[in-house]
Amino acid sequence: MARIVLTADRAVFTDFSGAEPLGFGLCIPYRLVPRFVEYWVLAPPVPAGDGGRAIFAPYPLCKVEASLLAAGFRRSDVIITPPEKLEGVVSSDTEVVGVHVLDPQGLAPVSWTLRVLMGGGETCTQYEFERLMMRVLQLKRRYRFKVVVGGPGVWQLRGLEKKFGIDVLFEGEAEITFPVLISKILKGEEVPGYVVGEQPAPEAIPTIVTPSRNGIVQITRGCPRKCHFCSPTMQNFRSIPLSNILKEVKLNLEHGLHYVGFATEDVLLYGARGIEPNPKAVKNLFTKTLELSKRYGVERPGFTHVSLSTALAAKELVKFITDTCGYDAHNPAFPQVGLESGSPRIVARYFAGKPYPWKPEEWPEVVISSTKLMNENYWYPCLTYIIGFPGAEPEDYLRTTELLEKLKEEGFKGWTFPLFLVPIGGTLIEKKTGFKTLQELPQEAVESMVVGWRLSIRFSREVYPKILRSMKNRFLRWLLERLTEKALDSLENWVTLISRDPSYIDRLVAGVKLRSTPSLIAALIRSKLRTS
Ligand code: SF4
Numbered sequence: 001m002a003r004i005v006l007t008a009d010r011a012v013f014t015d016f017s018g019a020e021p022l023g024f025g026l027c028i029p030y031r032l033v034p035r036f037v038e039y040w041v042l043a044p045p046v047p048a049g050d051g052g053r054a055i056f057a058p059y060p061l062c063k064v065e066a067s068l069l070a071a072g073f074r075r076s077d078v079i080i081t082p083p084e085k086l087e088g089v090v091s092s093d094t095e096v097v098g099v100h101v102l103d104p105q106g107l108a109p110v111s112w113t114l115r116v117l118m119g120g121g122e123t124c125t126q127y128e129f130e131r132l133m134m135r136v137l138q139l140k141r142r143y144r145f146k147v148v149v150g151g152p153g154v155w156q157l158r159g160l161e162k163k164f165g166i167d168v169l170f171e172g173e174a175e176i177t178f179p180v181l182i183s184k185i186l187k188g189e190e191v192p193g194y195v196v197g198e199q200p201a202p203e204a205i206p207t208i209v210t211p212s213r214n215g216i217v218q219i220t221r222g223c224p225r226k227c228h229f230c231s232p233t234m235q236n237f238r239s240i241p242l243s244n245i246l247k248e249v250k251l252n253l254e255h256g257l258h259y260v261g262f263a264t265e266d267v268l269l270y271g272a273r274g275i276e277p278n279p280k281a282v283k284n285l286f287t288k289t290l291e292l293s294k295r296y297g298v299e300r301p302g303f304t305h306v307s308l309s310t311a312l313a314a315k316e317l318v319k320f321i322t323d324t325c326g327y328d329a330h331n332p333a334f335p336q337v338g339l340e341s342g343s344p345r346i347v348a349r350y351f352a353g354k355p356y357p358w359k360p361e362e363w364p365e366v367v368i369s370s371t372k373l374m375n376e377n378y379w380y381p382c383l384t385y386i387i388g389f390p391g392a393e394p395e396d397y398l399r400t401t402e403l404l405e406k407l408k409e410e411g412f413k414g415w416t417f418p419l420f421l422v423p424i425g426g427t428l429i430e431k432k433t434g435f436k437t438l439q440e441l442p443q444e445a446v447e448s449m450v451v452g453w454r455l456s457i458r459f460s461r462e463v464y465p466k467i468l469r470s471m472k473n474r475f476l477r478w479l480l481e482r483l484t485e486k487a488l489d490s491l492e493n494w495v496t497l498i499s500r501d502p503s504y505i506d507r508l509v510a511g512v513k514l515r516s517t518p519s520l521i522a523a524l525i526r527s528k529l530r531t532s
Pocket residue numbers: 223224225226227230231232233265307338351354
């Protein structure tokens with residue numbers, strides 16, 4: 001049996017029914033998520049092969065496994081297993097259980113925002129992490145292995161090591177430091193409780209051996225723009241060699257994954273030196289990936305993030321990607337994009353590098369021109385903006401509202417989603433702010449949120465059938481379409497009520513429970529009685 005077992009909780013170790021954006025549904029307080037919605041739709045279980053080995057896994061776990069193998073550990077020493085199989089995999093041979101975490105205490109920006117806006121309570125992400133760790137603790141008492149926890153959510157667990165039986169919190173990149181740490185543990189040497197991973201050169205990052213969930217493959221690490229609230233920017237910016245990207249894409253396709261998704265902070269910065277795009281590298285990336293993926297019947301890769309200023313600085317690349325991938329009104333791209341604020345004063349103070357090569361005062365114009373360019377090329381972005389920058393005045397929120405109104409006038413297609421500022425561990429802003437709540441904000445901040453939500457609801461009604469189309473299970477898709485319609489109606493009511501009186505959340509939403517079938521039925525009857 002394996003000596004090193006790698007896993008993650010159910011909110012991380014799932015394929016989100018094939019639609020990655022559904023993962024955001026797990027950031028909702030769990031009392032509001034019916035059990036069947038969480039376990040059948042948002043986070044269905046993933047298959048495992050003989051001996052509990054995962055058939056595919058979240059990409060970061062695949063990378064950790066690859067680092068161990070590249071460092072000389074045998075395949076039989078290491079196993080990635082879904083959480084449901086853990087008890088069958090851990091044995092007296094197990095010396096280390098490694099747990100990958102994204103949002104273990106529900107404090108990531110989307111989670112925190114949804115908690116505040118939905119009356120508080122543990123998110124599904126926190127609930128699942130804690131459930132997993134209770135099981136890990138029981139196993140640890142029996143088998144006495146070490147527990148190492150790593151991943152972007154590690155900052156949320158500082159001070160909670162004892163509660164969850166964690167021996168080592170591992171921050172940063174795995175490739176160089178993680179295998180050294182594990183070797184020491186296996187030799188019975190003392191190891192520190194907190195370890196920071198060194199950053200490898202891109203050529204030294206081993207390629208994955210276990211296929212990655214939903215065909216995700218990383219193409220860049222880090223970001224050169226240095227926004228104060230961002231954690232990926234604390235890593236050096238690097239592009240992964242194309243040959244390694246293609247190797248991982250091929251592995252996924254050969255194992256039957258029918259999707260290619262580029263994980264990146266800015267797809268247009270692939271191969272760039274600093275902030276200057278490298279058109280040749282980006283074109284090569286898409287052309288070569290498509291040559292390969294089409295052989296397996298995959299028509300186009302997706303990508304996670306892009307920045308507004310790079311898109312505007314590299315207009316021809318946006319068009320090239322659309323033409324090459326065949327994006328159109330029925331097959332659009334949905335990248336995540338940071339708008340952050342419409343106030344040049346806030347831009348200059350907290351993210352002056354984001355508009356570059358434009359100046360902070362030109363940011364609103366960059367946003368308008370770049371979103372227009374994206375929409376013309378069938379990129380429908382999810383624009384996130386931040387509420388609660390330290391020192392933000394009502395005037396700054398008014399600038400954001402004006403920018404959102406302008407987007408609406410221009411017929412913007414996409415989402416505009418406000419997020420509360422979160423002092424993410426290790427970021428430049430960490431020590432300068434706390435977690436924000438609605439009560440601390442001026443009315444102008446609430447108004448800027450309301451404008452963004454309304455824009456998003458309008459666009460969601462237009463586009464959700466296209467997003468759900470990638471779901472594999474037809475019955476679930478039908479079910480989710482009905483639920484989405486209902487959810488959007490409720491959201492519209494909720495926004496109207498909050499715009500009149502934000503205390504509505506505490507008075508009415510905080511007590512709502514939809515988790516179990518009886519509580520869901522009771523809530524539906526109550527809402528029916530209210531509307532009739
Ligand atoms: S542009 Fe995005 S990824 Fe880059 S530093 Fe700013 S927030 Fe982070």
